[in-house]
Amino acid sequence: MNNLKYLAKLKRFQQLFLTTILGDIPTILGGIKFRNLLYRAIFYRIGSSVYIQDGVEFLGTDSIEIGNRVHIFKGVRIDGREHENNKIHLENGVAIERNVLIGALDNTCIHIGKETFIGPNVCIAGPGDITIGKHCLIAANTGIYANNHNFTDPTKPIKYQGITRQGIVIEDDCWLGDGVKVLDGVTIGRGSVIGAGAVVTKDIPPFSVAVGIPARVIKSREGQELVKFTDSPLLTSN
Template identity: 40%
Template sequence: MRFGQRGDVLRLADGVSIYANTRLVLGDVVADPCVGISIGARTIVNVGAYLSGEGGLEIGEDVLIGPHAKLLSAGHAIDEGDAVIARNRITRARIFVGDGAWIGAGAIVLEGVSIGRGAVVAAGAVVRQDVPPGMVAAGMPARLIRARRGEAWPSSPAPSSRPKWLQSVFKLVRR
């Protein structure tokens, strides 16, 4: 996404479907011309979704976004300045969703996260870290639980240096 002109704040490609009660939040394009939302061809955004472009949001082609999913590219600094959160700075970071990905119903994707091509975010998951292409992430916070059929598990450190939760995932995948 290469925003930079005030007219480029919202881009919808051919065949995009946006269902009822979806909210598109574009941000302050005067203060930051790099914000906005770009949605690729044939993407479906189901009912009640919340798409935040304040930090930049790029959604690829053929993506499915489930009902009431939230993609939040902005938040609040919690560990600086004032004890009253509303008085601290707004944080922003671009979210990227690759072609053919699926964000399940009620899932939340937080600022700065990339969801890879063909990846799946399970319903109700809270995603704080990138999801590699072809992987399935679930939980709160979301964790990689398996690779989709025909996809390879992403390369990773030696088994002994993996966190315990990741070691158990590798054991399940290898069964």
């Protein structure tokens, strides 16, 4: 048992040392090549042609799998924690812009599909499982939160009442506009568009356009207008 604890501590030190030293080597001085070469020793897997800028922070690297041609820019923090059942998987061609936070807690799987774009200042947080499909566009300042705090007992601090974790699914080819919030237990159907600033609290059917707080479906992309608004929020680009 003592040997196992020692090996676990040694492994964590190795991860921390390499990510700290290599993470700050400027791109212009060959940092990308050094990172791609030596990170392979501590990550679950890193594919080919991966671009990781300097200033990216990784925790729990043996829970993180990075596919081919993934781009990760400055200020990103990907936290796999130290738990054997955690998994963060970025499929081929994923691009993660600046200052994105991706965080797992115990027994959490976060999966981001092929060629999905994550805009700047996005937060993707467990501990509920989160699946984002392929070819999605997640615009800046979006929050995807797969947990909820219990607060039924007014005599106890909310922080001590525990949480629920149902998980979130965003299916393929979805576009979430600037500042969208997706709450726990939600599935957003394939090909849906969520307008800027919307708060998604319940499931959205495939190929829908939804806006507002809480988000309401106003149109099907297959041609049927469901609700008319005189002052609908605009859908914005990334």
